[in-house]
Amino acid sequence: MPFEPGDLVVLIDRRGGRHLLRLTEGKERIGKVGVVDTGSLIGQEDGTVIHIGSASLTALSPTVLDKVAAIHRKAQIILPRDAALIALHADVKAGDHVVEGGAGSGALSIVLLHLLRPGGRLVTYEVRADHAQVAQSNVERAGLCDNHEIHIGNIASDIAETDVDSTILDVPEPWEAVPACHEALAPGGRFVSYSPTIGQVEKTHEALKGYEMADIRTFEVLERELVVGKRGTRPSFEMLGHTGYITAARKLA
Numbered sequence: 001m002p003f004e005p006g007d008l009v010v011l012i013d014r015r016g017g018r019h020l021l022r023l024t025e026g027k028e029r030i031g032k033v034g035v036v037d038t039g040s041l042i043g044q045e046d047g048t049v050i051h052i053g054s055a056s057l058t059a060l061s062p063t064v065l066d067k068v069a070a071i072h073r074k075a076q077i078i079l080p081r082d083a084a085l086i087a088l089h090a091d092v093k094a095g096d097h098v099v100e101g102g103a104g105s106g107a108l109s110i111v112l113l114h115l116l117r118p119g120g121r122l123v124t125y126e127v128r129a130d131h132a133q134v135a136q137s138n139v140e141r142a143g144l145c146d147n148h149e150i151h152i153g154n155i156a157s158d159i160a161e162t163d164v165d166s167t168i169l170d171v172p173e174p175w176e177a178v179p180a181c182h183e184a185l186a187p188g189g190r191f192v193s194y195s196p197t198i199g200q201v202e203k204t205h206e207a208l209k210g211y212e213m214a215d216i217r218t219f220e221v222l223e224r225e226l227v228v229g230k231r232g233t234r235p236s237f238e239m240l241g242h243t244g245y246i247t248a249a250r251k252l253a
């Protein structure tokens with residue numbers, strides 16, 4: 001499909017730098033690359049290469065990874081490697097009703113919203129108004145705000161939703177929110193929590209067992225990029241050794 005006015009486009013430069021922008025008839029300055037006439041992309045096919053002076057840029061429709069990479073960060077975000085497994089364990093799909101604890105910068109919200117559309121709904125609880133505002137503007141910029149509500153509130157005490165398909169937590173004390181998540185979930189509903197430390201995982205397991213949640217498991221995701229070169233291919237030296245642990249469980253009837 002050719003690009004239309006208002007479409008989000010990611011421009012990838014020669015060094016792999018990615019620049020997310022919305023197409024208008026005007027011009028836009030892109031970092032050190034220069035001024036791009038975004039209007040000239042309207043009507044062009046996805047994957048078009050444009051030239052600014054000696055630089056060339058590839059214009060592509062953005063993936064959800066591009067949208068997450070472009071967010072403004074206020075709090076530590078969940079990286080795509082963890083978001084992928086969180087979404088799989090929560091089994092997030094079109095039409096789902098999901099409750100999330102801890103908006104942060106909205107990175108995980110963007111991934112969840114991408115998966116639950118069309119028809120689904122994400123309700124995020126965030127205790128800090130400044131974080132909620134940043135997350136909301138990042139979700140808006142990603143063009144995914146239609147199915148999203150953010151409430152200023154504590155996930156451990158303020159959930160108003162019932163019969164939800166999954167509850168997903170990225171908060172420092174997830175065990176405190178287990179009773180509220182249990183109450184909100186439909187029978188068979190999925191609980192997923194992300195925590196950086198083992199102590200948090202142990203307390204969360206303890207709380208889940210107390211609420212008769214089943215199939216309780218914890219995972220860690222490790223990701224290592226390969227650098228492919230003419231002289232040889234090797235793992236990147238820049239592997240991020242640790243992010244967090246993902247705990248998943250199901251609500252019993």
Ligand SMILES: C[S@@+](CC[C@H](N)C(=O)[O-])C[C@H]1O[C@@H](n2cnc3c(N)ncnc32)[C@H](O)[C@@H]1O
Binds near residue numbers: 106
């Ligand atoms: C690490 S950040 C979440 C990052 C987010 N998942 C992302 O990918 O951008 C944790 C957030 O949880 C919020 N928070 C902490 N305790 C909370 C609670 N009990 N209920 C709701 N939000 C909470 C913090 O203010 C913070 O914004």
